[in-house]
Amino acid sequence: xxxxxxxxxxxxxxxxxxxxxxxxxxxxxxxxxxxxxxxxxxxxxxxxxxxxxxxxxxxxxxxxxxxxxxxxxxxxxxxxxxxxxxxxxxxxxxxxxxxxxxxxxxxxxxxxxxxxxxxxxxxxxxxxxxxxxxxxxxxxxxxxxxxxxxxxxxxxxxxxxxxxxxxxxxxxxxxxxxxxxxxxxxxxxxxxxxxxxxxxxxxxxxxx
Amino acid sequence: xxxxxxxxxxxxxxxxxxxxxxxxxxxxxxxxxxxxxxxxxxxxxxxxxxxxxxxxxxxxxxxxxxxxxxxxxxxxxxxxxxxxxxxxxxxxxxxxxxxxxxxxxxxxxxxxxxxxxxxxxxxxxxxxxxxxxxxxxxxxxxxxxxxxxxxxxxxxxxxxxxxxxxxxxxxxxxxxxxxxxxxxxxxxxxxxxxxxxxxxxxxxxxxx
Numbered sequence: 001x002x003x004x005x006x007x008x009x010x011x012x013x014x015x016x017x018x019x020x021x022x023x024x025x026x027x028x029x030x031x032x033x034x035x036x037x038x039x040x041x042x043x044x045x046x047x048x049x050x051x052x053x054x055x056x057x058x059x060x061x062x063x064x065x066x067x068x069x070x071x072x073x074x075x076x077x078x079x080x081x082x083x084x085x086x087x088x089x090x091x092x093x094x095x096x097x098x099x100x101x102x103x104x105x106x107x108x109x110x111x112x113x114x115x116x117x118x119x120x121x122x123x124x125x126x127x128x129x130x131x132x133x134x135x136x137x138x139x140x141x142x143x144x145x146x147x148x149x150x151x152x153x154x155x156x157x158x159x160x161x162x163x164x165x166x167x168x169x170x171x172x173x174x175x176x177x178x179x180x181x182x183x184x185x186x187x188x189x190x191x192x193x194x195x196x197x198x199x200x201x202x203x204x205x206x207x208x
Numbered sequence: 209x210x211x212x213x214x215x216x217x218x219x220x221x222x223x224x225x226x227x228x229x230x231x232x233x234x235x236x237x238x239x240x241x242x243x244x245x246x247x248x249x250x251x252x253x254x255x256x257x258x259x260x261x262x263x264x265x266x267x268x269x270x271x272x273x274x275x276x277x278x279x280x281x282x283x284x285x286x287x288x289x290x291x292x293x294x295x296x297x298x299x300x301x302x303x304x305x306x307x308x309x310x311x312x313x314x315x316x317x318x319x320x321x322x323x324x325x326x327x328x329x330x331x332x333x334x335x336x337x338x339x340x341x342x343x344x345x346x347x348x349x350x351x352x353x354x355x356x357x358x359x360x361x362x363x364x365x366x367x368x369x370x371x372x373x374x375x376x377x378x379x380x381x382x383x384x385x386x387x388x389x390x391x392x393x394x395x396x397x398x399x400x401x402x403x404x405x406x407x408x409x410x411x412x413x414x415x416x
Contacts, residue, residue: 045346052342056335081410086402116407124402127264131395134260138253140388142372150370150393151400153361158404160357162412164350180348182405185358187339189401190394192359194294194332196366197390199324201290204370 003029006039010047016120017047023061025050025068049180053088057183063088067179071172081175090123103133106144114151161185211237214247218255225255231269233258233276257388259289261296265391271296275387279380289383293390298331314352322359369393 007014020026026046029037046068053059053067070076070084107129109117118125135143161181168174215222228234234254237245254276261267271388272323278284278292315337319326325331343351369389 004298021406048342048345052346055329056342079409082405086406089398090341090402101406111403114404116403117410118406122303122403122406124399124406127395128399128403131264131392131399134256134264134392135388137256138260138388141384142375143369143385143389143393146365146368146372146393147396147400149365150397151404154366154400155404155408156399157354157357157361158401158408160354161351161405162408164354166412167350176346177348177351178345180346181351182340182402184339185354186401187335187357188355189362189397190297191332191336191339191364192355192362193394193397194298194390195324195326195330195336196322196359196363197290197321197369198294198326198330198332200363200366200370201287204374 001039002036003039006043006047010044010051012051014045020047020050023060023065025065027072049176052180053183056187057089058187059088059183067183071175071179076175078171078175078178082178082182085179087123089183089186090127100133100136103129103136106132106147110147110151114155115150209247210244211247214255215349218252218259220255220259228255228258231273233269233273235280257384260388261391264395265297266395267296275391279383279387284383286379286383286386290386290390293387295331297391297394298335301407308341308344311337314340314355318355318359321356321361360369 002011003014003017006012007017010017012020017026021028026043029039029043032038050064050068053064054061058104059067067084070081107125132144132147135141139146165174165177166176209217211222211225214220215225218225220228225234229236234251235248237251239284240246258272258276261272267275275292275296278289315333340352340355342348373382373385373389376385
């Protein structure tokens with residue numbers, strides 16, 4: 001199909017598609033004349049992926065580019081694919097002081113009690129310790145014991161996520177599924193939490 | 209304390225503090241002379257809250273303003289406080305086509321099966337249906353059955369969250385706890401999920 005048709009089917013404006021082509025987010029179409037190219041289903045699918053990551057996953061375009069580059073480099077081990085998806089959604093640590101040693105110790109104790117093994121430089125480790133430290137600094141110590149309940153719940157569905165993704169047939173499909181599942185899964189969980197909070201808090205507090 | 213001392217203790221630069229004062233994110237200090245004001249612990253605490261929401265919660269400053277305005281209006285019922293915190297972290301729905309009726313039906317069935325009652329215009333409802341629709345459009349139907357596991361896990365810790373927050377003494381403290389717990393709790397859960405994924409996937413896939 002021509003670029004106008006690709007735009008119509010994907011709902012992405014032509015100038016945006018051209019931008020993605022320039023930035024190598026989208027592979028080039030097949031040249032049919034010096035001024036024209038033809039695009040296929042792979043382009044449509046890729047466009048949908050980019051828009052889902054940007055619109056629903058709120059991933060900045062520079063990080064989408066990195067995630068897509070990962071999907072396009074076939075020889076990247078799956079574990080590194082996952083690493084790229086993770087970095088795309090990890091909140092960058094604030095410039096503020098390092099988390100208290102109490103917060104870091106709390107996080108380490110949690111990892112040990114659950115038997116989780118992660119690289120010591122995993123960005124999520126810093127974010128987690130920073131957040132625990134923020135709870136303390138903001139006088140919200142009563143929220144810290146929730147950590148264990150969160151970790152237990154998270155571990156349960158993470159095992160199912162990994163199981164679901166391994167049902168895919170090719171390494172390509174698995175990689176794509178990991179990226180989408182990691183990033184859009186976060187949107188899913190956040191939405192469900194907000195709905196559960198609204199429902200439970202309506203019962204508890206609407207009267208207040 | 210003077211503004212320079214407030215800056216030193218909070219780690220927030222003086223021009224940023226002045227900006228927050230102009231934008232009413234921070235209540236004015238007590239005038240001690242025509243050109244000077246004195247700030248107290250409440251200012252320090254408020255600054256820490258703003259920075260945690262911005263740096264860790266990744267909440268845009270316009271929405272932080274709305275959340276803070278909620279905390280400052282004492283007569284706002286708690287349920288509306290929660291609504292403000294929710295809107296601050298709800299991802300705005302994409303401009304793309306409305307979610308498929310299949311996705312909407314899937315979400316409605318989920319709410320019914322869990323007995324969750326939410327306002328039909330809850331933004332998280334749209335985000336959830338959009339995300340389910342995106343899974344379908346991206347050929348990731350195998351991830352949709354995970355919805356039930358996510359919902360079950362989420363319901364469990366949400367009940368604990370509400371319990372934890374109700375241990376606070378005054379309506380003021382409860383409201384602040386709800387805001388912090390809702391927004392920073394999301395950061396906490398995301399970080400834990402990334403760590404669990406890294407740990408479990410290392411076992412499964414590092415060899416791949």
